[in-house]
Amino acid sequence: MSGVWVWIENRDGEIITISREAIGAARKVADELGQPLTGLVFGHNVSAVADAAFDLGVDAVLGCDDESLANFRIEAYGPLLSSLVQERSPAVVMAGASTRGRDLTGWVAADLDAGVVPDGIALEVDGDTIKVTRPVYAGKLLSTVYVTEGTQFISLRSRAFPQAESTGKTGQAEWVSPVVSEDAIPTKVVGFAPKEEGISLTDASIIVSGGRGVGGPEGFAPIRELAEVLGAAVGASRAAVDAGWIPYEHQVGQTGKTVSPDLYIACGISGAIQHQAGMRTSKVIVAINKDPEAPIFKLAQYGIVGDLFEVVPALTEEFRKRLS
Amino acid sequence: MKVVVCTKQTPSTTAVFTVDANGHVSWDDPGGKPNIVNPWDEYAIEEAIRLKENHGATDAIALTVGSEESKDALKTCLAMGCTEAILVSDSAFDGSDTVGTARVLAAAINKIGDVQIAVFGNRAIDGDTGLTPVQVARKLGWTPLTYVSAIKEISNGQITVERLLDDGKETVTAPLPVVISVVKEINEPRYPSFMGIRKANRATIPVWTAADLEVDGATGAEAAKVNWGHVYAPPPREGSVEIIEGETIEEKVRKLVDKLFEEKVI
Ligand SMILES: Cc1cc2nc3c(=O)[nH]c(=O)nc-3n(C[C@H](O)[C@H](O)[C@H](O)COP(=O)(O)OP(=O)(O)OC[C@H]3O[C@@H](n4cnc5c(N)ncnc54)[C@H](O)[C@@H]3O)c2cc1C
Numbered sequence A: 001m002s003g004v005w006v007w008i009e010n011r012d013g014e015i016i017t018i019s020r021e022a023i024g025a026a027r028k029v030a031d032e033l034g035q036p037l038t039g040l041v042f043g044h045n046v047s048a049v050a051d052a053a054f055d056l057g058v059d060a061v062l063g064c065d066d067e068s069l070a071n072f073r074i075e076a077y078g079p080l081l082s083s084l085v086q087e088r089s090p091a092v093v094m095a096g097a098s099t100r101g102r103d104l105t106g107w108v109a110a111d112l113d114a115g116v117v118p119d120g121i122a123l124e125v126d127g128d129t130i131k132v133t134r135p136v137y138a139g140k141l142l143s144t145v146y147v148t149e150g151t152q153f154i155s156l157r158s159r160a161f162p163q164a165e166s167t168g169k170t171g172q173a174e175w176v177s178p179v180v181s182e183d184a185i186p187t188k189v190v191g192f193a194p195k196e197e198g199i200s201l202t203d204a205s206i207i208v209s210g211g212r213g214v215g216g217p218e219g220f221a222p223i224r225e226l227a228e229v230l231g232a233a234v235g236a237s238r239a240a241v242d243a244g245w246i247p248y249e250h251q252v253g254q255t256g257k258t259v260s261p262d263l264y265i266a267c268g269i270s271g272a273i274q275h276q277a278g279m280r281t282s283k284v285i286v287a288i289n290k291d292p293e294a295p296i297f298k299l300a301q302y303g304i305v306g307d308l309f310e311v312v313p314a315l316t317e318e319f320r321k322r323l324s
Numbered sequence B: 001m002k003v004v005v006c007t008k009q010t011p012s013t014t015a016v017f018t019v020d021a022n023g024h025v026s027w028d029d030p031g032g033k034p035n036i037v038n039p040w041d042e043y044a045i046e047e048a049i050r051l052k053e054n055h056g057a058t059d060a061i062a063l064t065v066g067s068e069e070s071k072d073a074l075k076t077c078l079a080m081g082c083t084e085a086i087l088v089s090d091s092a093f094d095g096s097d098t099v100g101t102a103r104v105l106a107a108a109i110n111k112i113g114d115v116q117i118a119v120f121g122n123r124a125i126d127g128d129t130g131l132t133p134v135q136v137a138r139k140l141g142w143t144p145l146t147y148v149s150a151i152k153e154i155s156n157g158q159i160t161v162e163r164l165l166d167d168g169k170e171t172v173t174a175p176l177p178v179v180i181s182v183v184k185e186i187n188e189p190r191y192p193s194f195m196g197i198r199k200a201n202r203a204t205i206p207v208w209t210a211a212d213l214e215v216d217g218a219t220g221a222e223a224a225k226v227n228w229g230h231v232y233a234p235p236p237r238e239g240s241v242e243i244i245e246g247e248t249i250e251e252k253v254r255k256l257v258d259k260l261f262e263e264k265v266i
């Protein structure tokens, strides 16, 4: 068993952020193991993605380019990866823990009765074994986990590893045929509505979040304005989501998204334990709240005690001045 | 058509954890219940009950692999409106990895028989893997539909669902049987009714052991290919909050922005 593989998730011909991070992490693991790094490029019309993968530092590309792979469907992607792993026995298969990356690694591991460790935030090479640090119990505890036998499937949480950078390398991809034909794929994609806002919460390096303190749907306007000036994503507490002020996909916390930005600005959020579960690993946390006793001030590095409807617009103005 | 909902009992969201010198984890919740139904599963249970109410499912059966104590979670399922609850419990399953648990759940679903939809939560808040639904689907040979935010239609043996993915909402159609895992957006879970609670308290919950199931492959710590070994408390966050003071709001935000530039997070 030898070789490190990394699944390169791509959309509209671009390698997505979490996969750039996975390539960077996998490159380090491959170097420490002294083994080559292979990028897996699946999709339709993806030859440019293969070129981009070489540029990001993989030694080889194993690709499959077929119309049946245009949308990610597990019945097409799962058997393809499974058959490649069976045929070539890599030591490690890594992927970003995106919605699709989690499904792919989990499905293939179940198919091959292999071990899989999801949501790694740190990796350590110990002999032939990759020791993976991952949060458990909503990040209240950490665990060090590893696969004891066979191919090691590992997925990586977003923003835990630096992105691979351009190396200028080029190479020739090896293209294989799909293993399942379209009529044998039961799932049909009948629609896709892309997210309106550009920056995804899990990829964002800055997040501005609003809670019950924003008082209503229109209360998110100053939050959005600040986010726009900072190039940030907009988050929310469950209270704001449950009130119907903002869609669920913005919810941060135990029953929403887990995020880890460089800067998290919590506006009118009390900082309940379930909200903290989703954002406690942010590098710098700023709290804006009119209640000096709010628990969010126990977690934050910086706080302003005041009315968010005065503080947030002033902050937006100040950033606008300084960033222009 | 039968519907099964797989649910797990987990520590409460406000539980306080201790790890002893051997890495053994225990928890308590001063002022609350230490164990609850996994919060994500409330949406799965609600959806299973709605499949019975709105889509002609004959049964909505709650299923847990866990210890005797997990009967509490199953009682909540019955109180909400599940028609039946089954506990699968055997020391032979202790220490299973996710694939091992998936084998056991798949065997239990096969034993129930005639199941068209198996509903799961998105994640369990203890192990936090989010792998069980897709792995059970593989073991059953069914289509997995994960991150489901709405069931649009079920007709002629086909199900159409909307899935909430990182980059948007995807609508897909697949033939039954399927495994679905749900996100919070799908519904608003009901509270157990008074009558429901009384019924649940009187119910006897059957316990299936390894001997009752035809598990395909090995389970338990011996068969696990993942070592979950070492659990520890993360280092506490350093320092305490600096409340930015100033005469005016403008002065406060100026000072804050200075700090954030110094921190190099902008
Ligand atoms: C099983 C379970 C799962 C949960 N999952 C999540 C989750 O994923 N995410 C999540 O966020 N919560 C979650 N919760 C809910 C959580 O317990 C809290 O209820 C919720 O986070 C509170 O949201 P909030 O801080 O916006 O509201 P509140 O707690 O009501 O706080 C509002 C804050 O705004 C401040 N404020 C009001 N007006 C102003 C103003 N004009 N200017 C400045 N400050 C102002 C107030 O001082 C207060 O601190 C969960 C709960 C449970 C039981």
Ligand SMILES: Nc1ncnc2c1ncn2[C@@H]1O[C@H](COP(=O)(O)O)[C@@H](O)[C@H]1O
Pocket (backbone or CB within 6 Å): B006, B007, B008, B038, B040, B041, B044, B063, B064, B065, B066, B101, B105, B119, B120, B121, B122, B123, B124, B125, B127, B128, B129, B130, B131, B132, B133
């Ligand atoms: N032991 C179990 N018994 C029944 N269902 C489970 C069990 N573990 C996980 N599940 C289901 O699988 C989902 C995802 O859990 P997990 O993969 O552990 O994060 C949960 O929301 C449950 O619906």
